[in-house]
């Protein structure tokens with residue numbers, strides 16, 4: 001089917017979009033925090049690490065990334081010969097926004113003077129390409145512990161940008177990393193009081209929380225896991241009830257891949273849904289349009305490419 005013959009206003013079924021993209025040589029990647037339709041339309045759904053690996057492995061020269069801006073940047077860095085485009089260029093991330101590269105470099109310089117040596121800088125993947133270029137190694141929630149453990153014990157570490165993930169890593173590794181003061185607005189808004197009420201109403205339910213959650217939520221949980229770890233746990237479980245302390249759309253994936261269990265979203269302070277407002281900017285209509293336009297495109301400025309590739313490469317080698 002010729003692309004020009006397709007009606008743009010009428011959005012086809014998700015599987016038809018995927019088939020059409022396949023014919024056009026476009027790989028659609030979707031993060032697990034995207035709405036169900038976008039997950040169905042994608043060739044591959046995953047967490048940040050899984051999507052980064054898929055982008056680095058593809059032979060195709062076009063990637064449509066359903067996620068937020070820093071994820072599309074990562075795909076563009078790992079697959080420099082492919083054009084990467086997104087449904088909505090405004091889909092950003094509060095956590096990535098909390099760490100500006102100028103502030104980071106100033107702080108690294110300050111720490112070098114204070115400590116007498118420059119600390120190793122680790123950045124959670126939820127940061128801009130500029131920040132990736134300014135640090136030594138990247139991690140995701142799934143491999144963060146292994147990345148921290150790979151740094152010699154006597155080396156000081158600066159961890160950016162998520163203070164909650166960093167705090168959890170300090171607890172489980174026994175390190176005393178210096179933490180950047182950033183947070184994800186979605187995970188920060190979980191309410192511990194309503195979580196405790198929910199647990200009382202659902203005795204026997206297993207509470208899983210993401211390490212981006214504040215300590216008060218992690219401490220009230222049965223386990224702290226990245227999204228890949230959560231998925232593994234629910235797939236291995238039978239007839240369990242899980243209270244899920246991460247972005248609400250993750251439940252779509254759980255219900256699809258492990259329908260034998262029951263899932264209850266952990267409550268937010270002001271609403272029950274806990275959906276990321278940035279991920280929500282991507283819609284089926286915008287996906288359909290961007291596939292036809294092959295845009296808007298995301299292109300990492302050349303001055304950040306080499307440094308960001310080095311820190312991402314170190315992560316992929318470590319884990």
Ligand code: SF4
Nearest residue numbers: 093094095184186276
């Ligand atoms: S859920 Fe949080 S960390 Fe993830 S994209 Fe949204 S704001 Fe950023």
